[in-house]
Amino acid sequence: DAKTTQPTSMDCAEGRAANLPCNHSTISGNEYVYWYRQIHSQGPQYIIHGLKNNETNEMASLIITEDRKSSTLILPHATLRDTAVYYCIVKDNAGKSTFGDGTTLTVKP
């Protein structure tokens, strides 16, 4: 079972910031939060991950709450090519990274 919950779908206007939330209330102290996305039927693509601190890379920013029970992926200037299914993952102690249903983000012109 997935250890995360995400909204089923979201829309975002092109050029605006897309904020994708994720709840992971049962996360353990040493578990990372990972974000991936899948465009059409391509292989999932890694975006960003974090443990406690907020993270930023060339693709996105990750904001993790202080209690670590939720996080938000931010795409600062969404483009049409960012339309995809976004997955928030926590790797469990058995080594499994279980994918839930993810959030289908649609970026509209």
Add this chain to the structure above:
Amino acid sequence: DTAVSQTPKYLVTQMGNDKSIKCEQNLGHDTMYWYKQDSKKFLKIMFSYNNKELIINETVPNRFSPKSPDKAHLNLHINSLELGDSAVYFCASRRGDSPLHFGNGTRLTVT
């Protein structure tokens, strides 16, 4: 330079046949995975190997048999294919807690 490569990309076969899908990674990762994505787009983990040792074996029919000849390869053999096996199969790899790297998938169609 493809990091995780799967072959074939497409596989169309008849029920009852036996087929194999191959996966290779050149990232030096120690753990490899097979995921199945069905028509409902749900990605489900099937198997995981760490240094050629099976560490995750989800509830998968025993018609599916993974084989890891070395750390860089994880193949998936499927016996007596059924219609319900039609899906996209993704191979992935990682080292420790590093992010997963996925292949581009093998689209299996059983007729």
